[in-house]
Amino acid sequence: MARICFLFACAVFFRLTTAHGGVSNYTVGSTWYRGYSPEETPEAQVGQPWLINRPWAAIEPIYDPMSLAITCNSPGTPATSSIPIRAGQNISAIYYYWLHNVGPVVAWMASCNGPCSSPSFNASNADWFKIGQKGLLSGTIVEGMWFQHEFQDWSGAPNVWTETIPKDLKPGEYLIRHEIIALHIANQPQWYPECAHLKVSGKGKKVPGKKFLAKLPGAYSLSQPEIGIDIYSDEWYNRTTYNIPGPPVWNGE
Template sequence: MLHILAATLGLLAHRASAHGGAGNYTVGDTWYPGYDPYGPADQATAPWTVQRSWISNIPIFESNNISLACNFPGAPAQTSIPITAGENITAVYYSWVHTVGPMIAWMADCGGDCKTFDAAGAEWFKIGEKGLLDGTIEEGMWFQRAFVNWDGGGSLWPETVPSSLRPGKYLIRHEIISLHSANKPQWYPECAHLEVKGNGTGFPGKEYMASIPGVYSMDQPEINIDIYAPGVANQTTYKIPGPPVWKG
């Protein structure tokens, strides 16, 4: 039944993402609908809701904004996406237009039911990150540029839940940081609930963990950046801020 609902209700999220937001998620052949900030008001309490609510596709501009965790208001979802450690989860975006900046996938252990978990107090770890693939910071091929789908179809962002991760209830957070405006970074985060299954016993150590907000600062040159400035525009490397990716 959830599979049928997901395939149908996934259309709701199509128009929600014109400026920035994960519209749907897929695991294998199953689609799960994201929250549509411009859709029906009863989504937040709908039994199929797997994504935490967010009310606007306007970006977040402050590195210390409390909404940086799961966007505003970040109210918990009603259910979780079932996934086995080692499987891919794909976030589907529609009409994404920005092309410069990193994309980072994070997870956090809810320590129980994610419906009662405060994302602002979470300890997050990266499961994947994608940045500058080739060329220069200003004009090169970022994954964010390659990710854009100009024909109106979904832009797909797959990441793998580490195969050794211990089972449990988790948040997954997809974050795009757009750097096209000089010294004015734009954050686009969304969170969904996962129920991870499997036989793993692994979990990242402290060196992989970060607080959100807290991990970013306008003192960081990778965040407070003018990609058009001499000495920056032609650089061919970009260090994605935050801790290293935990691969299990």
């Protein structure tokens, strides 16, 4: 009996330590929007009128920043519907578990220049801009508190990551992309991106300038000093600052 219990415990431990995570759903105000689940069949989800985020096949990381999967994960095909949201409102991405604790998180948006579900819109060629990012909050690189660690909730409640749509953003259809970059394995960064469709309303007339824009893929490379790193090395272990790579955050000004 003891041996059976031990094997069961090992199986649970293996599942937890090899599992990762992703956005399970979204909330805007008091409204909840169901997300895509890689644990259910695509046939039960793709094409459904409620589907607001782009399908992602597995909770596994992306290792190559130049892979097309870096844009909206894989397969990352268009969703059926969109989340209605006003410029200036908050949107929360809900994760039901997240196990890693070192590395930045970045929220991006991109205009679809029309319907995000259009076959002519290619998210990998879009102009992406950051609306928020969070990194090392306190302490050192290895032992300090990162946001992706702080937002973990082991009580059984969901992990919540909230960002604000810039209040003066021009109305239209946009993708929003939540991305976690995990740096806990030396010289092997991991990306976890998921995208959802938004329909932004409001009276704003602004769009980000060129210095705020980037391509995905294109924003990251393994040669960047903040990406291809060994956090356990003497160079990094006791650092108290981390510069999140990519363009600056656009707050609508």
